[in-house]
Amino acid sequence: MTSNLANHALTNDVEKHTELYVKAFNSGDADAVNAMYTEEAVAVWEPGSPLTGQARKDYVKEFLARGASMQAKVRHSYVTGDTALLVVDWSMVATNEEGEQEEYQGVGLDVLRRGEDGNWRYAIDDPFGEES
Template sequence: MAANQDTAHAQARRTRDVEEHVAHYVRLFNAGDADAVNELYTEEAVAVWEPGKPLSGQERKDSVRDFLAAGPTMEAKIRHAYVTPDTALLVVDWNIETTDKDGAPERFEGVGLDVLRLGGDGKWRYAIDEPFSEV
């Protein structure tokens, strides 16, 4: 029974860590800190911020920088978190408010599927960021 309690405690800790990762991401996003946001992704991460157009590498990093330059704000709430010792699958309800190139308000919302991996440094990072899933 003690082993099951240890496993349950470890699982709860990992889930809290993933929840904090998402909250931290939102804070950095809302602050417009593109460099810090990009640090929350694995080097080979894939993001699909426009349906059917996956981005990775420098193209993904540049997309973050360009989008955050408009000063968007985000809210995100984890609907489900499935966490193993080194991988997490998140289902996230989110919305973003920003302005378009002409200064008119825009609002985006969706249900995202995110895959995170735990790095050797103990930090969770996005490996796959797909905000427009069809859950």
């Protein structure tokens, strides 16, 4: 799928990152979602099972193909230099592998890194950070 979100919705404003991520996620555009991560990013979408590299990218494509929608709001944002920690309240409705709709919610801990282009990207995405 070719991304339909301009510039893959990257931002140099850390306060807008989560909002743009939700927009990319809800569009079902895996390319736009994956562009919001550093190349070496770690995502822990299933507690205890971190994914990196191509496995992380493939998971995004497979998950979004099942249809999902989310809402998220930043509770706290801490920035030092080119690193940020976001504490995010989120909820999601998604179809599981059996075709049944499920609801999820949690408090995520996200570490972002500002790239050379000035835009923020996930380095660590742990939506279940509160439980980890």
